[in-house]
Amino acid sequence: MKHLLVAVAVLALVTGCAAETSDKPxxxxxxxxxxxxxxxxxxxxxxxxxxxxxxxxxxxxxxxAAVGVREPDGIRLVDATTGVERSFVPxxxxxxxxxxxxxxxxxxxxxxxxxxxxxxxxENGDVLTTVQGVGRQPHxxxxxxxxxxxxxxEMGGGVVFxxxxxxxxxxxxxxxxxxxxxxxxxxxxxxxxQGNGVWIYSGPDQELVAQAPLGTKLTHATxxxxxxxxxxxxxxxxxxxxxxxPQVSEVSRIEAPGNPYGLAYDxxxxxxxxxxxxxxxxxxxxxxDPAAPRPxxxxxxxxxxxxxxxxxxxxxxxxxxxxxxxxxxxxxIPASALTP
Numbered sequence: 001m002k003h004l005l006v007a008v009a010v011l012a013l014v015t016g017c018a019a020e021t022s023d024k025p026x027x028x029x030x031x032x033x034x035x036x037x038x039x040x041x042x043x044x045x046x047x048x049x050x051x052x053x054x055x056x057x058x059x060x061x062x063x064x065a066a067v068g069v070r071e072p073d074g075i076r077l078v079d080a081t082t083g084v085e086r087s088f089v090p091x092x093x094x095x096x097x098x099x100x101x102x103x104x105x106x107x108x109x110x111x112x113x114x115x116x117x118x119x120x121x122x123e124n125g126d127v128l129t130t131v132q133g134v135g136r137q138p139h140x141x142x143x144x145x146x147x148x149x150x151x152x153x154e155m156g157g158g159v160v161f162x163x164x165x166x167x168x169x170x171x172x173x174x175x176x177x178x179x180x181x182x183x184x185x186x187x188x189x190x191x192x193x194q195g196n197g198v199w200i201y202s203g204p205d206q207e208l209v210a211q212a213p214l215g216t217k218l219t220h221a222t223x224x225x226x227x228x229x230x231x232x233x234x235x236x237x238x239x240x241x242x243x244x245x246p247q248v249s250e251v252s253r254i255e256a257p258g259n260p261y262g263l264a265y266d267x268x269x270x271x272x273x274x275x276x277x278x279x280x281x282x283x284x285x286x287x288x289d290p291a292a293p294r295p296x297x298x299x300x301x302x303x304x305x306x307x308x309x310x311x312x313x314x315x316x317x318x319x320x321x322x323x324x325x326x327x328x329x330x331x332x333i334p335a336s337a338l339t340p
Contacts, residue, residue: 031177031193032217032234035259035278037323040303043280045333047302047321048083050076053328054320056098057309058107064122065309065318066107067330070094075109077125080311080318083330087125091118097140097180101149103312110138110151117141117151117162129165142183144203150188152178159190161206169206175199182221182229184244189229191218198231200246212248214240222263222272228290230272232260239263239274241290251290256283262307262319269315271296271338275305282308282319284338297340302331 052069054076059065065080073094077086093113101108101119106128109118117138119129134141135153138160143149149162157176161169175192178199182189187209190199195217200210215233223229224241228251231240239254258278265272270288275281280301286294302321309318315335321327 029194031179032195032219033259034219034234034261034304034306037277037280037304040280040301040321040327042300043302043331044299044337045331046083047329047331049326049328050078050083050085050321050330051328052076052094053322053324054330055094055096055306055322057307057318057320057330058098058100059309059311059318060100060105060122061103061312062123063311063313064105065311065330066098066109066120066122067320068095068098068109073113075107075120075125077122078330080316080332081314083332089120089125089127092116099140099142101143108141108143108149110134110141112137112139112154117149119165131162131165131167133167134160134162135170139178140180142181142188144183144188145186146204148203148206150181150183150190150201150203152181152190154178159188159201161203171201171206171208174208174211179218180220180232182223184223184229185226187244187246189221189223189231189242189244189248191221191231193217193219195235198242198248200244200248202246209246210244210248212242214242214248214250219261220263222265224265224272224287224290225267230263230265230287232256232263232274234259234261239272239285241272241287241293252293254285254293254295262305264308264310264317266310266312266315268312269335269338271310273308273310273317275301275308275319277305280305282317282333297338299333299337302329303327305331 216236321329
């Protein structure tokens with residue numbers, strides 16, 4: 001099945017963007033959310049306490065994990081091998097999603113409480129740039145191949161473009177409640193948590209270039225190379241692999257029952273990692289052939305495994321235990337456990 005967007009439709013959408021005078025999205029239905037997980041059962045690997053109900057996580061090529069936490073709100077910088085905390089970066093509000101502007105950083109941290117985007121040096125925790133006015137409750141951010149950062153404006157609808165530390169454009173129409181996104185070459189692929197599919201934006205041109213229906217309700221996205229992305233259909237119990245060129249066409253569908261949520265991709269080993277929040281499971285899928293993905297193993301995780309990241313040096317996988325209190329944790333799964 002292919003999803004195609006004709007030029008007339010794109011023109012109509014872009015015209016609608018220009019005509020929009022309000023930054024308020026249309027009436028909303030409940031957004032897709034992770035399941036409330038049961039107690040964990042014998043998580044594999046090493047589990048370390050990490051205060052603050054950790055959510056978003058990324059790992060640099062230097063082996064530093066940046067983790068968004070709350071109460072106190074901030075970013076914990078952690079050694080990805082040992083789980084030992086290096087430093088803490090306080091923020092105004094807790095970042096839910098984190099991403100890397102480059103393989104070794106800096107870290108992009110959209111702050112929903114203050115409508116800001118922080119750019120953080122993962123080595124020492126210095127805040128390099130604070131970009132204000134990036135929408136109402138900015139949810140996620142990525143940097144496209146041309147160097148443009150695209151931020152999802154969750155409560156305003158659409159996206160905001162940032163270059164050289166300043167907002168350069170904003171497109172409020174399009175996805176009603178944009179959530180996660182992935183940088184696919186020069187494009188940013190946005191998932192609408194209200195069930196309105198995928199929206200594709202050009203970083204160089206700072207405009208909407210394609211849209212396609214997909215799944216039931218999507219939450220997260222991750223790039224799989226130059227022209228592919230995976231999308232977690234959290235309400236539909238599946239993960240879709242789509243080609244973005246910029247038109248969107250389906251490559252394959254992966255069964256992922258139980259509110260799939262966190263996604264990560266290991267390009268060296270060609271593995272897609274999916275957290276199944278209803279059952280505290282990490283599903284490991286071989287995507288060497290994206291048209292025929294092959295599930296390899298399901299691994300038990302910590303409770304409320306909302307996010308996952310890969311240490312590219314070793315292939316180890318880091319999972320956040322997002323349940324608060326005593327179960328707030330970081331799980332490090334050795335690469336050896338990913339293959340049966």
